[in-house]
Amino acid sequence: MSSVARFWRKIPQRYNLAGTQCTTCGRYFFPPRYLCPDCRRAGKIRQHRFSGLGKVVTYTVIRSASEQFEQMTPYVLAIVELDEGPRLTAQLVCSPDEVRIGMRVRPVFRRISADGESGVIHYGTKFAPDTP
């Protein structure tokens, strides 16, 4: 069970996909980085809120999970590439039969996990198929 502060300080990132961009080279970061790996000390970092639109790079269906996630199995886990470039790992809100590499996705706000019955409930971003 982790402390409330550990989760609380990441709320802007997990709820709203608040990341960063290096204005020296233009590269976007999510999760946010405050030191650009390309420009290092010459980099200038600013905040950037991602739209969350992107596509599936790769995926799996988790059938056997850690204790916190056991009751959600099976669930689809994917690496999503945001349109600005950065990639992140996230759950997809779709059936295992539906997911495809290259599938367009959009962000949805969801409950991620809970620290037991009386602990903190963690919310964050999952992704859903973005069907036009």
Add this chain to the structure above:
Amino acid sequence: MRDVAVIGIGCTPFGEKWGSSFRDLFVQAGTMALEDAGVAGEEIGAMYVGNMSAGRFIEQEHVGALIADYAGLASDHIASTRVEAACASGGLSFRQAFIAVASGIEDIVVAAGVEKMTDVGTGASVDALAGAADREWEGFVGATFPGLYAMIATDYMNRYPLTREQLAEVAVKNHYNGARNPIAQFSQEITIETVLSSSLVADPLRLFDCSPITDGAAAVVLAPLERAREYTDTPVRVLASAQASDTIALHDRRDISTLDATVAAGKRAYAMAGLSPGDIDLVEVHDCFTIAEICAIEDLGFCRKGEAGRLTAEGVTALGGDLPVNTSGGLKACGHPVGATGIKQVCEVVQQLRGEAGRRQVDGARVGMTHNVGGTGATVAVHILGV
């Protein structure tokens, strides 16, 4: 820099060792290694211990001192250091010991690795292992360790010609080798059907694509090459020691299906030894999952990307093939006590180069390689040994 040799090895049987504690395991391995080297305790200058997570598995930290103490070395006050890089802890422990001897600071140094994993339930150990990846941005959203490797497999199979059956051949081969290794956790051979009918863990990986949860310890003794023959008639030289790192999260890698840290550590090791992939007689690679062995064979330069599945199915990597891979049974069949694995790989290669590998002996083996990965490829250690 001085030349360095392995002068003694020791490894416990691997498996679910309900009757053995963390201390029992490393004392057993350490005693075997010192006996094999013919070294007395007071000659040891330093000790390095690879251990991923005694804190999570047995709620014990500070295991460097603990191990020196229970190895009977407390009164000699030797320098004992824990080394941690998840599943690559053992490989890094060996490298630190190598550096200590090569630099001339120490003469006789023990490199050990130990993990006692079965004192917690499966859910807790799965969660502890997830700490080898990015806890905040992978584990938090429900990524398990098999799940991350499964995403490598999905990406790989989408881009290269690897069939589900070829992937299963990796496990079949490693169980065949494990059945010929007395310390292996699994002593039974399996078939492709065994793998394909086992339960799905994270698509496309099934239970028999995954290395098990294991208790075990391993230790080796290093000495300057010029002094090695004081202790043994069969010293094994360390021809190269290399280490590399990469992004902690899989999603930040340049290429999902290539472990760039393996490529980098491999290149550095070949350069240091003055050798090329064609010079390697056998290799112990980090097959925590079947897909990991496929990637390792390619990323270490033994074939081009996309070819390892076919070569495995053709028997090239089998005992008796052109490049025997994981003669110990690998992590899959020999078992994977995470901190001990990197040292066990060295023990296997040393046994092979001494010609002491029994039913799994590679005829005429003179040069062997070990490849130990932490996380999904954020740390890699590669060593080349020779006689």
